[in-house]
Amino acid sequence: MEWLAKFDEKPKWASSWCYFYLLSAALTALTAILSLLLLIFGFSELSKKGAIGRILLLIIAFLFQGTTSLVMFWTCRSALK
Secondary structure (H helix, E strand, C coil): CHHHHHHHCCCCCCHHHHHHHHHHHHHHHHHHHHHHHHHHHCHHHHCCCCHHHHHHHHHHHHHHHHHHHHHHHHHHHHHCC
């Protein structure tokens, strides 16, 4: 049964992989900022019907994805301390 106990040990590399979630959150924030800048500079496209709804959905999706990535990072780091 000793081999079964090895599954409970955390690998040495596991805590460094938590930064993947932090990188994911940073890339999500960068993508959101760049998308908003593109929308600002493409203001003439905003006047088209239905564009505002798509923009709001895009912003909500970016916020949700970024928040989820940060929560996963915090959970990963605190679980592997």
